[in-house]
Amino acid sequence: MIECSHGGYAPGMTDAAFTVSRLPAAFGATVTGLRLADLSEPVFQALYRTWLEYGLLIFPEQHLTRTEQIAFARRFGPAEFEFAPISNVRADGSVRPDDEGDDVLKILKGNMGWHCDSTYMAVQAKGAVFSAQVVPSAGGETQWADMSAAWDALEPEMQSRLEGLSARHSLAYSQGKLGHAHREGSAYSGYGLTEAHPRLRPLVKIHPETGRKALMIGRHAFAVTGMTQAEGDRLLTELCDFACQPPRVWSHRWSPGDAVVWDNRRLMHRAMPWDMRQPRVMWHSRIAGDPATEGAPEAA
Numbered sequence: 001m002i003e004c005s006h007g008g009y010a011p012g013m014t015d016a017a018f019t020v021s022r023l024p025a026a027f028g029a030t031v032t033g034l035r036l037a038d039l040s041e042p043v044f045q046a047l048y049r050t051w052l053e054y055g056l057l058i059f060p061e062q063h064l065t066r067t068e069q070i071a072f073a074r075r076f077g078p079a080e081f082e083f084a085p086i087s088n089v090r091a092d093g094s095v096r097p098d099d100e101g102d103d104v105l106k107i108l109k110g111n112m113g114w115h116c117d118s119t120y121m122a123v124q125a126k127g128a129v130f131s132a133q134v135v136p137s138a139g140g141e142t143q144w145a146d147m148s149a150a151w152d153a154l155e156p157e158m159q160s161r162l163e164g165l166s167a168r169h170s171l172a173y174s175q176g177k178l179g180h181a182h183r184e185g186s187a188y189s190g191y192g193l194t195e196a197h198p199r200l201r202p203l204v205k206i207h208p209e210t211g212r213k214a215l216m217i218g219r220h221a222f223a224v225t226g227m228t229q230a231e232g233d234r235l236l237t238e239l240c241d242f243a244c245q246p247p248r249v250w251s252h253r254w255s256p257g258d259a260v261v262w263d264n265r266r267l268m269h270r271a272m273p274w275d276m277r278q279p280r281v282m283w284h285s286r287i288a289g290d291p292a293t294e295g296a297p298e299a300a
Contacts, residue, residue, distance in 0.1 A: 019033045026146045027054055029057055036064060037062075037065075037072065061258070081286050087281040103188035112271050113218070120198070123294050124294040126264060126265065127263050128284060128287060130142070130262075131258065132257065132282055133256060133283060141272040143269060150244075168221070198298070200298070203217065205265065208293035
């Protein structure tokens with residue numbers, strides 16, 4: 001049977017066991033006692049239910065290969081993209097110089113702002129699998145923030161105010177605030193930057209599998225419906241500042257070989273700064289959202 005340290009057992013599981021240790025936060029758990037590359041279907045289904053409960057699962061010392069990470073991510077659903085580096089290291093192994101001309105570093109620095117993945121695309125991502133290959137000696141952590149717990153913590157008056165409001169989401173907008181725009185010949189592929197029309201998403205999202213409400217905010221959001229730009233910016237900033245506070249935040253210090261999977265419909269995340277003269281090599285597999293529940297129209 002599958003043992004969970006937070007209490008209880010999953011009946012009928014006799015081929016493997018894993019231990020779930022709750023993080024000291026409103027969400028998240030560390031999972032040990034299994035190999036992600038070798039999960040039976042019953043064990044994976046128990047793990048999937050654990051993922052829905054906690055939103056973030058951390059798996060130490062997995063050292064997944066490219067093929068293993070892609071296969072694990074695909075068990076959660078189709079891929080938005082299978083495997084991409086989130087790294088300041090070029091293909092030849094050299095570290096990118098930390099200057100103003102490198103578009104890859106501009107994306108990495110943009111990712112240091114709170115966000116959910118792919119809210120600027122036609123279909124928001126369902127989740128992501130992330131693994132660490134090379135980590136800096138200090139900094140470079142990843143933080144997550146629980147937008148369901150944030151919603152629950154809001155005063156009823158604020159909840160009522162937010163119901164029915166929407167905001168546009170655009171990577172071109174968020175990166176533009178950093179002076180970054182897509183250009184021909186860039187080292188960055190342009191993924192997301194070439195989306196011509198901002199997507200309109202509600203400020204309050206209902207999770208399609210748990211039914212819980214969550215704030216849908218972050219650095220890609222702007223232009224709140226029915227508000228001036230200044231009013232909308234102020235509201236979004238206030239919400240983010242409120243939401244991204246303990247106990248609704250967890251910061252993970254990476255070790256090589258760590259893997260995580262998080263629910264992008266519930267959690268925001270961001271990278272923490274590090275000395276970019278040091279290499280940081282992470283691998284990202286993004287799980288596609290269901291167009292029926294994660295889709296968004298183009299804003300007018």
